[in-house]
Amino acid sequence: MDPSHADSGRRSDLPYYVIAILVGAITGVIGAVLHLIVDAALHWPAALRASVEVGDLGLLLISGGIAASLGVVAVVLVRNFAPEAGGSGVQEIEGTLEGLRAVHWRRVLPVKFFGSLCSLGAGFVTGREGPTIHMGASVAQACAEKLKFDTHDSRGLLAAGAAAGLASAFNAPLAAILFVIEETRRQFPYSLKTYTAVMIASVTSGLVTEMITGRRPFMFITVPELPLSLLPAFVGLGLLLGVVGLLFNRCLIGSMDIAAAVGRRSNYYVVPAVVGFVIGILLIVRPEATMGGENLAVSLMTENLPLATMALIVVVRFIMTMASYSTNVPGGIFAPILALATAIGVLYGLVLDVFFELPAGAFAAFAIAAMGGLFSSTVRAPLVGVVLIAELTGAYSVLVPAIITCLLANVVADALGGKPIYEVLLDRTLHLAGTPRPPEDRIERTMGGWDAR
Numbered sequence: 001m002d003p004s005h006a007d008s009g010r011r012s013d014l015p016y017y018v019i020a021i022l023v024g025a026i027t028g029v030i031g032a033v034l035h036l037i038v039d040a041a042l043h044w045p046a047a048l049r050a051s052v053e054v055g056d057l058g059l060l061l062i063s064g065g066i067a068a069s070l071g072v073v074a075v076v077l078v079r080n081f082a083p084e085a086g087g088s089g090v091q092e093i094e095g096t097l098e099g100l101r102a103v104h105w106r107r108v109l110p111v112k113f114f115g116s117l118c119s120l121g122a123g124f125v126t127g128r129e130g131p132t133i134h135m136g137a138s139v140a141q142a143c144a145e146k147l148k149f150d151t152h153d154s155r156g157l158l159a160a161g162a163a164a165g166l167a168s169a170f171n172a173p174l175a176a177i178l179f180v181i182e183e184t185r186r187q188f189p190y191s192l193k194t195y196t197a198v199m200i201a202s203v204t205s206g207l208v209t210e211m212i213t214g215r216r217p218f219m220f221i222t223v224p225e226l227p228l229s230l231l232p233a234f235v236g237l238g239l240l241l242g243v244v245g246l247l248f249n250r251c252l253i254g255s256m257d258i259a260a261a262v263g264r265r266s267n268y269y270v271v272p273a274v275v276g277f278v279i280g281i282l283l284i285v286r287p288e289a290t291m292g293g294e295n296l297a298v299s300l301m302t303e304n305l306p307l308a309t310m311a312l313i314v315v316v317r318f319i320m321t322m323a324s325y326s327t328n329v330p331g332g333i334f335a336p337i338l339a340l341a342t343a344i345g346v347l348y349g350l351v352l353d354v355f356f357e358l359p360a361g362a363f364a365a366f367a368i369a370a371m372g373g374l375f376s377s378t379v380r381a382p383l384v385g386v387v388l389i390a391e392l393t394g395a396y397s398v399l400v401p402a403i404i405t406c407l408l409a410n411v412v413a414d415a416l417g418g419k420p421i422y423e424v425l426l427d428r429t430l431h432l433a434g435t436p437r438p439p440e441d442r443i444e445r446t447m448g449g450w451d452a453r
Contacts, residue, residue, distance in 0.1 A: 126331020242412020
């Protein structure tokens with residue numbers, strides 16, 4: 001190959017990389033601003049409690065009314081202006097990379113941002129990572145359209161924008177890069193150019209986010225070195241989470257189907273109003289059952305709650321996650337999965353502690369490993385699960401137990417016939433849109449490798 005031709009090719013890629021930097025920077029700003037506004041907005045229950053003197057029942061009714069109103073506003077925005085902006089948005093990106101969906105960035109960006117402010121600010125059990133991923137991809141789509149990129153480069157930049165969104169949500173650029181490669185392995189238009197753009201956008205977004213929100217891991221926790229004799233306990237945790245992940249995915253789709261049926265028979269705003277009202281009450285009486293759960297995940301590791309209380313938190317968090325996502329408000333499922341997994345991990349440790357004396361740091365280690373395990377069994381991306389919890393918590397001492405937990409959870413979910421949640425969500429979206437994915441395009445993992453079916 002002519003060296004001058006190779007140099008020319010590398011130079012021609014430079015504008016693409018500059019655009020990737022721009023996409024990462026814009027996404028980082030959007031994600032950080034969303035984070036800060038939501039964190040500030042979630043102080044409203046405390047302010048309400050301090051400023052309103054109407055008695056306990058009146059306080060609960062007002063809080064429930066506020067949360068219900070915000071939830072309804074979020075769904076109004078989605079249904080009237082951008083139907084694809086409801087829920088996570090990750091499945092929309094995967095569909096676009098497959099050529100089955102389209103990112104209408106002009107309507108998705110404002111609806112996803114303001115709709116997420118309403119739903120997250122109301123305390124719905126959803127995460128900001130879904131919206132930031134969708135908005136990051138929308139920023140990328142806007143740039144690709146303005147610069148008239150071809151299909152390959154457009155989809156590569158779209159993936160870069162999605163990675164930048166995840167990097168901004170959790171300040172985890174490495175996990176964001178791996179998420180695109182592992183989660184969209186069937187759709188990502190792999191080349192040195194597109195892969196480099198993903199890395200550039202993720203790192204840029206992470207840096208911008210750090211400049212605005214700080215450098216500390218979002219869920220920082222210190223865990224001491226654990227004895228090797230405790231490793232078999234993580235085997236049991238992985239097996240358990242494989243089953244829980246399968247149950248989580250099936251219940252999530254089932255709750256969405258039930259909510260849709262209720263909406264068709266009565267009114268599409270009934271479910272978000274009812275769920276929002278319940279969340280408003282819980283914000284006063286049981287705040288740990290509400291919101292995405294990033295702060296809850298850290299506090300559960302250190303609060304030394306009794307076994308019965310932790311079991312109640314697990315059940316309520318599970319139910320409220322299903323209820324919140326079924327409303328179709330903008331919001332992701334990463335954070336709720338991590339918070340639920342933390343509660344399950346601590347509960348698992350409490351049960352073991354009844355029979356065995358656990359070493360110091362065991363509860364935190366179970367909680368951290370459980371985050372990766374449940375993520376692996378639901379999303380089916382074990383490598384991302386391991387790296388994500390390492391970046392989120394800074395607990396690198398739990399890396400080996402986390403790998404064991406993630407691998408086993410993924411294997412169990414696969415053996416039980418579970419599918420990645422975003423693949424299932426995309427299939428559901430395509431079915432409702434009347435454009436089901438062609439059977440020959442479906443790819444499933446088998447013992448012998450990747451087979452097209």
